[in-house]
Amino acid sequence: xxxxxxxxxxxxxxxxxxxxxxxxxxxxxxxxxxxxxxxxxxxxxxxxxxxxxxxxxxxxxxxxxxxxxxxxxxxxxxxxxxxxxxxxxxxxxxxxxxxxxxxxxxxxxxxxxxxxxxxxxxxxxxxxxxxxxxxxxxxxxxxxxxxxxxxxxxxxxxxxxxxxxxxxxxxxxxxxxxxxxxxxxxxxxxxxxxxxxxxxxxxxxxxxxxxxxxxxxx
Amino acid sequence: xxxxxxxxxxxxxxxxxxxxxxxxxxxxxxxxxxxxxxxxxxxxxxxxxxxxxxxxxxxxxxxxxxxxxxxxxxxxxxxxxxxxxxxxxxxxxxxxxxxxxxxxxxxxxxxxxxxxxxxxxxxxxxxxxxxxxxxxxxxxxxxxxxxxxxxxxxxxxxxxxxxxxxxxxxxxxxxxxxxxxxxxxxxxxxxxxxxxxxxxxxxxxxxxxxxxxxxxxx
Amino acid sequence: xxxxxxxxxxxxxxxxxxxxxxxxxxxxxxxxxxxxxxxxxxxxxxxxxxxxxxxxxxxxxxxxxxxxxxxxxxxxxxxxxxxxxxxxxxxxxxxxxxxxxxxxxxxxxxxxxxxxxxxxxxxxxxxxxxxxxxxxxxxxxxxxxxxxxxxxxxxxxxxxxxxxxxxxxxxxxxxxxxxxxxxxxxxxxxxxxxxxxxxxxxxxxxxxxxxxxxxxxx
Amino acid sequence: xxxxxxxxxxxxxxxxxxxxxxxxxxxxxxxxxxxxxxxxxxxxxxxxxxxxxxxxxxxxxxxxxxxxxxxxxxxxxxxxxxxxxxxxxxxxxxxxxxxxxxxxxxxxxxxxxxxxxxxxxxxxxxxxxxxxxxxxxxxxxxxxxxxxxxxxxxxxxxxxxxxxxxxxxxxxxxxxxxxxxxxxxxxxxxxxxxxxxxxxxxxxxxxxxxxxxxxxxx
Numbered sequence: 001x002x003x004x005x006x007x008x009x010x011x012x013x014x015x016x017x018x019x020x021x022x023x024x025x026x027x028x029x030x031x032x033x034x035x036x037x038x039x040x041x042x043x044x045x046x047x048x049x050x051x052x053x054x055x056x057x058x059x060x061x062x063x064x065x066x067x068x069x070x071x072x073x074x075x076x077x078x079x080x081x082x083x084x085x086x087x088x089x090x091x092x093x094x095x096x097x098x099x100x101x102x103x104x105x106x107x108x109x110x111x112x113x114x115x116x117x118x119x120x121x122x123x124x125x126x127x128x129x130x131x132x133x134x135x136x137x138x139x140x141x142x143x144x145x146x147x148x149x150x151x152x153x154x155x156x157x158x159x160x161x162x163x164x165x166x167x168x169x170x171x172x173x174x175x176x177x178x179x180x181x182x183x184x185x186x187x188x189x190x191x192x193x194x195x196x197x198x199x200x201x202x203x204x205x206x207x208x209x210x211x212x213x214x215x216x217x218x
Numbered sequence: 219x220x221x222x223x224x225x226x227x228x229x230x231x232x233x234x235x236x237x238x239x240x241x242x243x244x245x246x247x248x249x250x251x252x253x254x255x256x257x258x259x260x261x262x263x264x265x266x267x268x269x270x271x272x273x274x275x276x277x278x279x280x281x282x283x284x285x286x287x288x289x290x291x292x293x294x295x296x297x298x299x300x301x302x303x304x305x306x307x308x309x310x311x312x313x314x315x316x317x318x319x320x321x322x323x324x325x326x327x328x329x330x331x332x333x334x335x336x337x338x339x340x341x342x343x344x345x346x347x348x349x350x351x352x353x354x355x356x357x358x359x360x361x362x363x364x365x366x367x368x369x370x371x372x373x374x375x376x377x378x379x380x381x382x383x384x385x386x387x388x389x390x391x392x393x394x395x396x397x398x399x400x401x402x403x404x405x406x407x408x409x410x411x412x413x414x415x416x417x418x419x420x421x422x423x424x425x426x427x428x429x430x431x432x433x434x435x436x
Numbered sequence: 437x438x439x440x441x442x443x444x445x446x447x448x449x450x451x452x453x454x455x456x457x458x459x460x461x462x463x464x465x466x467x468x469x470x471x472x473x474x475x476x477x478x479x480x481x482x483x484x485x486x487x488x489x490x491x492x493x494x495x496x497x498x499x500x501x502x503x504x505x506x507x508x509x510x511x512x513x514x515x516x517x518x519x520x521x522x523x524x525x526x527x528x529x530x531x532x533x534x535x536x537x538x539x540x541x542x543x544x545x546x547x548x549x550x551x552x553x554x555x556x557x558x559x560x561x562x563x564x565x566x567x568x569x570x571x572x573x574x575x576x577x578x579x580x581x582x583x584x585x586x587x588x589x590x591x592x593x594x595x596x597x598x599x600x601x602x603x604x605x606x607x608x609x610x611x612x613x614x615x616x617x618x619x620x621x622x623x624x625x626x627x628x629x630x631x632x633x634x635x636x637x638x639x640x641x642x643x644x645x646x647x648x649x650x651x652x653x654x
Numbered sequence: 655x656x657x658x659x660x661x662x663x664x665x666x667x668x669x670x671x672x673x674x675x676x677x678x679x680x681x682x683x684x685x686x687x688x689x690x691x692x693x694x695x696x697x698x699x700x701x702x703x704x705x706x707x708x709x710x711x712x713x714x715x716x717x718x719x720x721x722x723x724x725x726x727x728x729x730x731x732x733x734x735x736x737x738x739x740x741x742x743x744x745x746x747x748x749x750x751x752x753x754x755x756x757x758x759x760x761x762x763x764x765x766x767x768x769x770x771x772x773x774x775x776x777x778x779x780x781x782x783x784x785x786x787x788x789x790x791x792x793x794x795x796x797x798x799x800x801x802x803x804x805x806x807x808x809x810x811x812x813x814x815x816x817x818x819x820x821x822x823x824x825x826x827x828x829x830x831x832x833x834x835x836x837x838x839x840x841x842x843x844x845x846x847x848x849x850x851x852x853x854x855x856x857x858x859x860x861x862x863x864x865x866x867x868x869x870x871x872x
Contacts, residue, residue, distance in 0.1 A: 074826075083299050108328070118318065125828065132832070172729070179727075397510050399510040
């Protein structure tokens with residue numbers, strides 16, 4: 001079984017993106033018989049979902065955890081819901097800035113995560129990694145990928161979801177304005193690795209802890 | 219034409235709720251031929267939607283603006299989306315605390331506001347009232363009512379949505395912990411009145427500014 | 437007896453400053469035999485203290501409450517301490533931007549407020565106005581005036597101090613970035629009036645509640 | 655030459671304190687001919703300054719950097735000023751909770767850091783560690799130790815100051831309420847080590863960058 005771990009290329013003038021630094025550090029990892037495959041997604045509205053779709057087709061993962069950078073957040077933010085809208089505060093890496101455009105025309109307003117978000121948060125915290133359930137993944141490329149992911153895997157029996165990560169210290173040290181929270185790449189890698197361990201344990205138990213908004217899979 | 223303005227009874231040990239103070243202050247107001255009808259909703263999961271349904275049946279409004287209290291927020295938070303989950307951090311006024319239960323079993327994951335949220339925010343700010351689009355109405359009774367409202371009015375041609383209000387100073391003055399933002403009832407009443415004026419103007423223009431996540435009505 | 441209430445002219449590109457809007461609204465007020473005199477101070481490092489000194493000489497007040505604008509704060513921030521440094525993040529209204537320069541060369545590192553800050557906060561909250569003790573008045577012209585005020589009145593038997601005010605809604609509505617807290621001018625005027633009532637009551641009682649950092653007057 | 659690095663024992667029900675975890679990790683380190691000596695201070699108002707005084711007498715350091723935990727802060731907060739007040743929001747480890755009591759009766763209202771706080775912040779950021787100047791060290795035992803330190807070393811030609819540290823992830827993961835910022839002990843140790851390197855370089859250059867509020871030493 002493969003676990004697909006996606007991260008984004010840097011955006012917004014940055015040279016690093018924690019989501020990709022973490023994903024690539026875990027690429028190739030073997031965990032309880034599962035293999036981690038890391039794929040980088042472009043931070044471009046027009047290209048992110050095709051790249052995601054190709055990764056899904058190529059690797060046919062059993063679990064997908066998409067990662068993204070969330071400046072200002074100070075923990076692992078496990079997202080509950082993806083909404084069908086792109087509303088960009090800044091241009092993406094191709095200069096596009098869609099305002100109130102659906103991710104998928106005619107798609108439902110939202111999809112819930114199909115990961116067991118509550119037990120994932122509880123497990124991370126028990127392991128010493130601050131974590132919380134987040135009710136919004138924003139309206140930028142992160143939310144677009146999360147929505148597209150859930151749409152693609154609907155009724156496929158594959159549990160998938162999205163987690164936002166704090167900035168890296170190297171980014172935060174040069175951010176304009178008041179200081180923002182950050183976590184070292186080592187802490188982030190250890191925490192995401194632990195998240196995968198927790199997800200595999202849940203899978204072993206038949207995703208029994210999954211619940212609505214906490215991961216119902218019909 | 220009637221505008222239904224809902225507010226909540228106090229909850230969480232409070233004796234006031236800005237949403238009801240504002241709604242009742244505007245009850246009976248005539249605005250450009252429309253009449254404002256204020257209805258108080260119980261802050262009780264089991265009773266809020268029946269009370270809302272009764273108000274909709276009784277008043278057959280042309281516009282519905284539901285209001286709620288959001289401690290910690292410092293502006294008019296115009297909500298974009300309601301999600302199909304009840305996940306209560308504290309008990310409601312009847313002592314119930316549902317965790318990850320759908321608002322409406324079998325309902326879609328979410329509904330968007332059908333108010334023109336972007337032009338409403340822009341109009342409020344132009345009138346001197348701080349406002350912003352919010353991507354989450356939380357998972358308490360506010361979100362439940364917002365979800366139930368959008369569900370009830372789906373395909374009815376009635377524009378409806380939800381706006382969160384700051385605390386009142388009288389509440390914030392006694393709140394435990396660091397000070398929280400607040401607005402006087404006078405400021406809140408003036409601002410919500412202005413919101414209704416803006417919505418009526420939009421209606422006059424055929425809701426032309428409404429857009430996805432900003433108020434598509436199919 | 438006169439109460440001197442100072443406010444600042446607008447700065448940082450604003451056309452309003454809550455501290456002056458409040459002060460001028462209370463100018464001339466008679467409170468229990470005391471008269472409120474409002475004086476506007478320039479937001480200019482080179483001219484603020486001379487203007488303050490002139491006001492002190494002209495009005496020989498028995499109580500001085502200096503007011504200033506604090507974007508981001510959400511309550512009446514009663515300042516405990518003024519420090520002997522000017523360290524400007526933005527230029528003042530004359531274009532000057534001192535970095536780590538003493539307010540008064542050779543002066544002590546700091547002066548405490550000689551107002552009863554704890555009982556003032558408690559009294560304001562009991563009256564429905566959110567308030568808190570603040571440990572820093574910043575390092576801009578507000579702190580400079582506060583320091584200069586305490587320096588000028590040292591050993592004069594005049595109780596004096598500084599209170600920071602939230603933005604006005606009209607300012608916050610157009611502020612860049614995420615919404616900031618604000619209070620209507622009416623709420624601010626009512627609250628500062630109540631602060632003066634509380635200070636006069638303290639004076640009546642011989643400033644019995646004044647204590648270190650809470651207003652010792654040697 | 656010895657560098658004294660102080661940290662606090664855990665307090666407030668915690669079993670860890672980042673300031674001590676960092677200090678003890680650097681104990682014994684040789685840096686450019688200087689030796690780091692770590693000393694733990696009790697989080698007890700009645701005992702912290704005697705313990706500090708003993709450490710100063712025993713080790714006669716050339717530089718002192720006192721460290722403390724600041725829940726809620728997300729970077730290295732280099733403190734500018736210590737004030738002569740103890741005002742405890744929670745009891746110390748001996749159950750004492752002084753309210754508005756001077757640290758040293760008859761002492762000046764405040765002391766500035768005599769570290770080059772601006773160049774320290776700039777150097778830390780250039781090295782990838784988020785840092786900022788803080789205008790308040792609070793009014794708990796951290797501020798008391800900072801005040802007592804500056805008082806003890808006044809006119810001694812020893813540069814000294816205080817830096818607040820974020821929580822450790824292990825603490826933040828179990829903190830009640832919304833998630834707080836944290837940094838791994840490894841990141842904190844690397845950053846404080848870098849702070850010492852920067853201070854030694856400043857010392858080499860005769861503390862030329864020290865300035866008022868940024869470290870004047872008379």
